[in-house]
Amino acid sequence: MSNLLEIKNLRTTFSTMQGKADAIRGVDLQVKENEILGIVGESGSGKSVTMKSVMGLLPRSAKVTADALIYKGEDLTKKKEKELRSFRGREMAMIFQDPMTALNPLRTIGYHLTEVICRYRKVSKKEAEAIAIEMLRQVGIPSPEERMKQYPHEFSGGMRQRVIISMALCCEPSLLIADEPTTALDVTIQAQILDLLKQLKQDRGMSVVLISHDMGVMANMCDRIAVMYGGVLVEEGKVDEIFYQPKHPYTKDLLRSIPRPEVTRGARLQAIDGAPPTLHNMPKGCPFATRCQYATEKCFEIMPETRVFSDTQNAKCHLLTGKEE
Amino acid sequence: MLKYLIKRLLQAVPLLLLITILCFVLIDLAPYDAMDAKVTDKMTPAMIEQMREEAGLNDPLPVQYLRWLKNLLKGDLGQSLINKTDIATDLKEKIPNTIKLVLPSYITAFLLAIGLGLLAGRYKNTWVDKLINSLASIGLAVPTFFVALLFIYYFGLKLDLFPVMGMNSLGEDSFEDFLHHLVMPYSVLVIGFLPDLTRYVRSSTITQFDEDYVTVQKAFGSSAGTILLRHVSKNVLLPMITKLGMALPMLVTGAVITETVFAWPGIGVYFTNAIRSLDYPIVMAVLVLSGTLVILGNLISDILCAVIDPRIRVGR
Numbered sequence A: 001m002s003n004l005l006e007i008k009n010l011r012t013t014f015s016t017m018q019g020k021a022d023a024i025r026g027v028d029l030q031v032k033e034n035e036i037l038g039i040v041g042e043s044g045s046g047k048s049v050t051m052k053s054v055m056g057l058l059p060r061s062a063k064v065t066a067d068a069l070i071y072k073g074e075d076l077t078k079k080k081e082k083e084l085r086s087f088r089g090r091e092m093a094m095i096f097q098d099p100m101t102a103l104n105p106l107r108t109i110g111y112h113l114t115e116v117i118c119r120y121r122k123v124s125k126k127e128a129e130a131i132a133i134e135m136l137r138q139v140g141i142p143s144p145e146e147r148m149k150q151y152p153h154e155f156s157g158g159m160r161q162r163v164i165i166s167m168a169l170c171c172e173p174s175l176l177i178a179d180e181p182t183t184a185l186d187v188t189i190q191a192q193i194l195d196l197l198k199q200l201k202q203d204r205g206m207s208v209v210l211i212s213h214d215m216g217v218m219a220n221m222c223d224r225i226a227v228m229y230g231g232v233l234v235e236e237g238k239v240d241e242i243f244y245q246p247k248h249p250y251t252k253d254l255l256r257s258i259p260r261p262e263v264t265r266g267a268r269l270q271a272i273d274g275a276p277p278t279l280h281n282m283p284k285g286c287p288f289a290t291r292c293q294y295a296t297e298k299c300f301e302i303m304p305e306t307r308v309f310s311d312t313q314n315a316k317c318h319l320l321t322g323k324e325e
Numbered sequence B: 001m002l003k004y005l006i007k008r009l010l011q012a013v014p015l016l017l018l019i020t021i022l023c024f025v026l027i028d029l030a031p032y033d034a035m036d037a038k039v040t041d042k043m044t045p046a047m048i049e050q051m052r053e054e055a056g057l058n059d060p061l062p063v064q065y066l067r068w069l070k071n072l073l074k075g076d077l078g079q080s081l082i083n084k085t086d087i088a089t090d091l092k093e094k095i096p097n098t099i100k101l102v103l104p105s106y107i108t109a110f111l112l113a114i115g116l117g118l119l120a121g122r123y124k125n126t127w128v129d130k131l132i133n134s135l136a137s138i139g140l141a142v143p144t145f146f147v148a149l150l151f152i153y154y155f156g157l158k159l160d161l162f163p164v165m166g167m168n169s170l171g172e173d174s175f176e177d178f179l180h181h182l183v184m185p186y187s188v189l190v191i192g193f194l195p196d197l198t199r200y201v202r203s204s205t206i207t208q209f210d211e212d213y214v215t216v217q218k219a220f221g222s223s224a225g226t227i228l229l230r231h232v233s234k235n236v237l238l239p240m241i242t243k244l245g246m247a248l249p250m251l252v253t254g255a256v257i258t259e260t261v262f263a264w265p266g267i268g269v270y271f272t273n274a275i276r277s278l279d280y281p282i283v284m285a286v287l288v289l290s291g292t293l294v295i296l297g298n299l300i301s302d303i304l305c306a307v308i309d310p311r312i313r314v315g316r
């Protein structure tokens, strides 16, 4: 499968009150055609910033550099803001964690949808409305005609997330980035939204980047998984590889922290000890060194090289003995 | 909606009563009353006492208050102690003059503030924003009377462009003459109203641009300009309606200082004169009037919001 998006050496730095903060420290990542790629990691590990950097959605205080961001053969780093804008939505759309605040409270759902439709297609207002209603129906919103006239506050969280997904579908993007799309929702609604995303990927041949801190969600949804920690991509591999032969100590810890039904009741859920380092006291070397039980002095000082274990799996850790890249 | 309206109106009644009571008690505490103004050297204490009795000033306070309130409700605001004129008649003559000055100034400032505030908020931290914001800060710090004096000195005396006093030249009452007199106090008032409003619009624009829905719009390919016009502006303008309602009392007391400096024949001069000469009935009348307008203004802005904001509209 060919690459839809290829990120090469992405670095993102925020200027903050306390000085410069390196949020992303050299991430390489590919999104292939028609796959669901999961990005997993504790909160603060840089998942959102990575994808927002690619989309160009960060505030001015962020400085984004990359050797290349190849999308469908074109390098986005060489494009002007105006050209990038036409990529957003039509080529790659992004939906976010909190559906409650993602829509303008003073505009109807119909307004939101027809606005994006008219931006990308030369259609009349009537036709745009027809398309919008069809999209709402496709994402499973009952009686879409009436819903069009309603305001966001008249929708439940799950329904709003559906509206936002339908907004993305109106643009017919090739890549949908879903940043913790179900974290703010009830468990049953979560499953419905995830099913919807999976179905859209199959029906439309889209690629999906699914960001989550929930390993359980990842197992059900993804083709491949990228594990992030402290602004570094520490491990990457197919779902089976990550779940059955995890290499990086952090990945292993993450897997241990999944609640398992088969484990005897009363056994304690294992949380990872300690807290992630903040951006201002990040070790020079491996970001996980401060919490890793195997860490040596070298781990704190030198950023580990990528070790390759198969065509699809690699990890960054000094203690691993895979092939060097 | 009707139910909401009636509820709000009923809630306003006790507030209004409270205002009248407060005014009345405050004035009663003051060491001087209507009779002291009439007393002359030739009167004996007995005569004075008799006059007080006749005027009802020796009645207990609540009785006096109710009498005053009854007259107030009939539209009788009493008489000026100094000029013996009927206050209601005076106000009917002065208030329109004040409105002629304040209304155009406030509307101008309001519209300008929306434009400048949105611009500054959209281009936060750029030179445009810094310029607008520092001018607004300076404007806030400089007192109105000082601006008025500067205007009088430069445009009135040095350049002799505009008249510095009054609303009309003596014996003239053409519209052009009026406009000619209006320019300076109008400009001073616009400058007075503008900074606060601009900063308000700017900060709410900045707040709105930080909202999630703006990021979402960006993620769907909207330009910042489109987001400003189609999404942010609506969210910024809605609370501005509240401001508009609350500005209602300004129509009476919004220009006291400016009117005084320019000798504009509105409420301002009338009110300051009354204060200076301890003309209590006038002071009371103006206080009650502006207090009433404050409550009315709040009521109007709440109702407007309820009509316009879909979130409240549905929840009623």
Ligand SMILES: Nc1ncnc2c1ncn2[C@@H]1O[C@H](COP(=O)(O)OP(=O)(O)O)[C@@H](O)[C@H]1O
Binding pocket: A014, A016, A021, A023, A041, A042, A043, A044, A045, A046, A047, A048, A049, A050, A059, A061, A279
């Ligand atoms: N606008 C910002 N300014 C400064 N630091 C930021 C900003 N946005 C994110 N960060 C920092 O970047 C790091 C990664 O954040 P993020 O990508 O949101 O984490 P997550 O993996 O939970 O999505 C965090 O340490 C966060 O504090």
Ligand SMILES: [Mg+2]
Binding pocket: A047, A048, A049, A179, A180
């Ligand atoms: Mg995040």
